[in-house]
Amino acid sequence: MSSYRPKNSSRISPEAERLVSDALSLAASGSRVEDIFWETKLLDRLLRLLHAQNQNAIESALDQTLKINPIAFDSLAENAETLAESLTLEQDGKSWDVVLIAIPIIARTRYSIPSGKLSSESIAATGNLLHDQIVAQDALIALVPWLYSIDQMPHSHCQTRLLLEKLASAAVNAGEIKLELRDMPETIPVLADPRYIVGAVAAPSGGPIFRWQEDTPRRQERSVCLQNWQTGMQDTVAAIMPGCEFELSLPEAYFTNCREADRKIRPLSILAAVNYLESMLNVEPAGLSCIIAGFGDEQCDEYRISFALKGSKEILYGVVWPLYDRETVANDSINDISIEDSPIREIYDTIKNSGVEDQLRHAELFSLEMCEDCGVPMFVDRAGEIVHAEMPDDTPSQQPLFH
Incomplete structure (x- = not known):
């Protein structure tokens, strides 16, 4: 919806190739006059694709430009969003x-x-x-x-x-x-x-x-x-x-x-989860444990934070922390909290500020598994096993169970 993450695509269509070419030409432009020329071509092509509902071509072009030239990607992404959210109407x-x-x-x-x-x-x-x-x-x-x-x-x-x-x-x-x-x-x-x-x-x-x-x-x-x-x-x-x-x-x-x-809700999701578990299980935040793991196919696309009672292996609840735009994490730094302004550092600080001291951060990248029955994300326990988050059977039932 609001943020773009690259996808793996095997082929690129002619329409997408032309979009990539226009975006690369705009990025290489050396004057404002030339900028206007290439931007006009890019906007015209994008508008035709939007009217044709050809989202695949736009996404393929975004994938390719992100790999080839970040400046061209920024220009293509900005112009695609501009045409999607604004227009001029004659009446x-x-x-x-x-x-x-x-x-x-x-x-x-x-x-x-x-x-x-x-x-x-x-x-x-x-x-x-x-x-x-x-x-x-x-x-x-x-x-x-x-x-x-x-x-x-x-x-x-x-x-x-x-x-x-x-x-x-x-x-x-x-x-x-x-x-x-x-x-x-x-x-x-x-x-x-x-x-x-x-x-x-x-x-x-x-x-x-x-x-x-x-x-x-x-x-x-x-x-x-x-x-x-x-x-x-x-x-x-x-x-x-x-x-x-x-x-x-x-x-x-x-x-x-x-x-x-999207960005503002991520830390609030963790704080809300701690408050919920505190209320439902009558446990202080210090009595909880968090397990943090990176999930993705080839790169980290999101972190999933699992909650358990301290000293227990059972995962009670989970929160997803998605990564947006160019929030990239190297596969050898998934659990490295020493990097300032990194997603994992913000997750670590948010959990710590919630009162949960016991944190385990897995170093490996896990596959994006979802529950086949109910479709919710699966989470990682302390041993590195992907499991379903389940609240205890005696949890009060007057409030909904969240995953």
């Missing part, structure tokens, strides 16, 4: 710039985090506050009446573009949002997870879209907009997410906000 002789926005709600709970249909009152309150504190004075808004989980968000550039086009039309025409929301995928229950309200903001072309772009006296800095947004949305979000602690981020462009939410 009745007037031109509108439209951007898809994500409104993240970073939540954690001991119960369950809601998702699904939003009431008209919640959408109206959200839209009114957006007009008052976030978007430019002449901007128009369309909001999907749905509280999205990660599992329900668009998972490709092509899907994102389709959603943008529908919302852009609804915003500019003040029309009904025509989306099929009844067959949304089920939300996987976890203790800490982002939720999103998704919408489109349309503004007259060339003018400001957000309030921090406007001239005085209406202009407000992002920090002021964020503070006013957090204060104004407190009651609305508390009503739609009972039993949850939450943090609100500034409404922004779709891909940027999804990435930031």
Whole structure:
């Protein structure tokens, strides 16, 4: 959805080859004039692929450019996201710039985090506050009446573009949002997870879209907009997410906000897991053990953190810490906490700050195994065996069991 990780592909299509060629040419450009030439070709080709729903060609090109030239990869990835989340719409002789926005709600709970249909009152309150504190004075808004989980968000550039086009039309025409929301995928229950309200903001072309772009006296800095947004949305979000602690981020462009939410939720997932186990098992954090292991096919794509009672080999619970974009870990450094700003160091510090002192870090890379019966991730125990996380049979049943 929001972050790109390379995939192994055996062949590359002609469409993908041409994308790679344009991206490499743009990266090698020596002037702004030449930049514009290659960028125009790249955008035209990307737009044709988006309209054709040819996501495979885009992903293949991203794979190849990441291997060949990181600068070309950055350019291709940025332009693909730009076309997926923004467009210019002509309507009745007037031109509108439209951007898809994500409104993240970073939540954690001991119960369950809601998702699904939003009431008209919640959408109206959200839209009114957006007009008052976030978007430019002449901007128009369309909001999907749905509280999205990660599992329900668009998972490709092509899907994102389709959603943008529908919302852009609804915003500019003040029309009904025509989306099929009844067959949304089920939300996987976890203790800490982002939720999103998704919408489109349309503004007259060339003018400001957000309030921090406007001239005085209406202009407000992002920090002021964020503070006013957090204060104004407190009651609305508390009503739609009972039993949850939450943090609100500034409404922004779709891909940027999804990435930031993905990153913010990772340490909260560990803290929520410790709080859950503390409550369910009546055990202090010091009575827990953590086993950390890297998972992936050829490189580390994610860490999985297993929880057990100290002195026990049984894995009770697990948390996944995915790696995003260029967060790469060398296979011989998977468990090396001496590297500052590395994912494993952040995981180590987060666990330590939660009160869990007993940590074991495996040095080997494990395969990305999932449970064949229920589809949840499998975790590693202290002995290096991949197992299913299982809470004790006598765990109170009034709260849901999370994996």
